[in-house]
Amino acid sequence: MAGKVRHLLNRDGRYFARLVIPPALRPYLDDKTELRTALGPDRRSALAKLPRAVAGLQHQIGLAEQRRKQVTGSGPTVSRYPLSAAQIAAVDYLSQIEFDAEIRMSDSRYAAAEVDADEARLYRDGYSGKLTDDELDELVGHRIRRAQLRGNTSAEKGSLEWRSIAHALCVASYEAMERQHERNEGVVTGSPSHPLLTNALAEKQEPEHVINFDQIIDAEVTRRARGKDAKPFPTSTIKKYRDPAAEFAKFRGSDNAATVTADEGKAWMEAMQDEGVIGNRTIKYKFQNVRTIINWARKSDPKNFLPTGNPLSDLQLPDFKTVPSYLRAFTMAEARLVLAAARNETHLIFRWIPWLCAYSGMRVSEAGSLRKEDFFESHGRWFWRVTTVGGRSLKNESSERRIPVHAALEAEGLIEFVKAAPTGRLFIGKTKADVQIQPRMSAWVRSLIPFDKRPELSPNHGWRHLFEDFCRRDNVPEDARRYITGRTDGGSQDMYGRSEVMLPGLAAAMDLIAPFDVT
Template sequence: MSKLPDYLTKHPKSGIWYARRRVPRDVAGVIGRDEFSKSLETRDERLARKKVRAVLVGWDREIEEARRKPDLSTADVETLARYYYHQQEQADLAERDKRPLAAQKDAWMEEAVGRLAVRPRQSGANVDPSKALDLMLDEISNLDLSNMAQDHRRIRLSELRAHLARREYALIAHEAEHLIESQSLPITRYNPLNPDEVSEEFIKLCDRLMRAEIELLERQNERDQGDFGGGPRDPMLRKGNTKLDLTSFSDIIDEQEKRSRRGLGRTKSESTFRKYRTITKEFVEWRKNPRAATVTKEEVERWRDELIDNDFATKTVRDKVSCIKSVLNWGQSQSSEKLFPAGVPLDGFELPELEERDSAERTYTVAQAERVLIAARAQEASYKRWVPWMLAYSGARVREILQLTKEDFFQIGQDWFYHIRHGGDRTTKTKTSRTVPVHPALVDEGLINFVDSRPGVRYSPTRVWTVTSATG
């Protein structure tokens, strides 16, 4: 057989063949690891050589996609740039609506000139120059200065273009810092590891904000000429979120738990929410980012593959990935589909198939069931005596049987029933109550006689089962 390729290795203990490959440095940060690794699930070298080809093709595709897709921080700052552009655009349109009409401007100008001429005469010949200046500024502030603003915008537009071309961001740094502060963004101007160096995130934010302001000034100049139909030419501003969503997995689960308590949607137990918190915490620690809006399909695929490679059971992998998908769907619903404008990234996500097992492998045989029930007859504790028999003849769950009180049993004609309730301190998996008939075999066994012998207070019911004896 030919020389073993570098990407094929054999586990020294199990003998299982693995595919391994270094992740190129330029995409390691996006992919989230330095090395690919995948079990080929065989000890046969020939079969391993065949199976590894498909694995390598998949890795090549992942590397190509990582090089094509912008990193998350870029997507975030472009969202901020769109937010900045739309906020400033709305402010500009609102300011134009408040401008005076042409006839009003002329009348105001004449009145202002008249007031400036009269006030010095009224105050006497000796007028304090500083007071005269204040009077003049008061009048100017009441005038429409839109023409002066037009000149200012033309100058600023020219300067911004020149600065953007040479990557000089002093003209926009103040707006970037204000945006960071007002939005409580996790961005710092200077590199925490090197205070003399501007951080990459801040540079990127300034760059995108400068592009956004250039577009804004172009739209304002067009409106100054009566053209209100223009739109941004920069692809970054044409579509996408206009608000950076910092919602975390924990935020989504907390909100869903509140809705569940209010009876909105399908209710879930506290234990279910605890499980979801545990799984999402694992995922957050793996991806090193708590934000839900930044999750991608490729990222979850990598996590799924790592779980499989680390020999997690198929059902465990399905449960973990399904949990992430459920939480993202909750977040999408809670945000009125604004969390993922293009749709939840895990729609149609492929999960590992569960191996179908014969139910006979997981259930009691008749002989085993007989041994359990016969042994129960000799038990002293009442719950050990009767709960196995009720489980065998009802299909109810252990917790549901243990919650029964004497008042839950009732008779209609010759038949006996018991009520499995939900509410208060009593719960069922389906969150609903139901009535179950008492099987004739249980009547013959003496269950009803036992229940009748139990103490019961109508307004303060007690559990049927105790840990004392089968008869008391």
């Protein structure tokens, strides 16, 4: 049985070239879901016509993309149907061969015409590297522009990629002229001799479904944002997936997620390990994020996208040593050092976030998103909310909580600071409001406690470890400790209640934690 060929559709014994229209472009193509070109009932003939027909369909997609860009101002960030220089040349060669056969069938004068030797020499000079970019542009530039419109490449004139494609197209035309000459002499069995074409034509066809990593991520972002009470992805989470996907695509030389193999995933992990720049823990997380992206696409379209399963699922992940929790936490001496330095800071981020985290176990990202409106009084005590209100994100549902203000924070002047602050975010950058708090805090702490002195310390998460130890030291009830730190043991009881009734009890639990002297 003949294998399945990409973009070739058999319907009741008749063949078609078929291309699925991306959803965003369907309004610009009469709301069709796909494009087809009839290729006839003969499979061999249909295969010969297929490359030219697919190129024509991609051309229509490209025109729709241009219309969309004119209307919306947005377009794809990568080529929609990327091909290598050799693949572009192979498509061009086969299209010329098919066109040659059509003309021979319709006009007897064509076979009597001699091949233009001067033109052939130009193509030979082109692929041998003798022509300048301008000369190549005049010779094959129009065909490169057609490939750009089809979404096969985004190479710009003057780049090495553009010149490589130009050379490859010169090979295609020179070889096509060779076939024309042979056919004029009655030889119909000729085939290319240049290895660029012979190798490209021998390549195995890709799977029919083609989708890049960014398209998968965009679709998942849209899915999670849909609905009245949706839980959309925060920007930082989207970046967490885009960055490793882009790295993996660059490593394997293709953004087509439908062609990912287990060997590529294994080679990528090993290459990162051999490079020795990042640790095994980070490599594991990068790989897992790429694997998750592929799982999203599988769940969305399991019939067409990698129907045999996610090729990255069964790969063994890197092992790594876990640093003991107590080594990641601040020591008391380090905590005193950092909090004392914070007292002398004028930048509000560094002035208050270390104190807030030290006496609450908050994540630095949570503290960085606090607003004046989050602070409130109840039963004569001050509290603050850790909430998703206002488009903020939290790690999980148990992270939504209310935290009593410790007496040490009141003595430090936190409430006076909050009362005097303008409405909105408490901690913003000096030049722009929206800043990444975590790397800034980490760098600031490391200026006080250098990495070479304490490599195990977690500059941001270390406060969370230290606060947990305060709770253990001062016998804070376990359920109060879990609630204040936003942790859960997975039981349904963790999400029950949580009304204002419990606030005095939380305040009493917070009061058990003895403040420490910062001098």
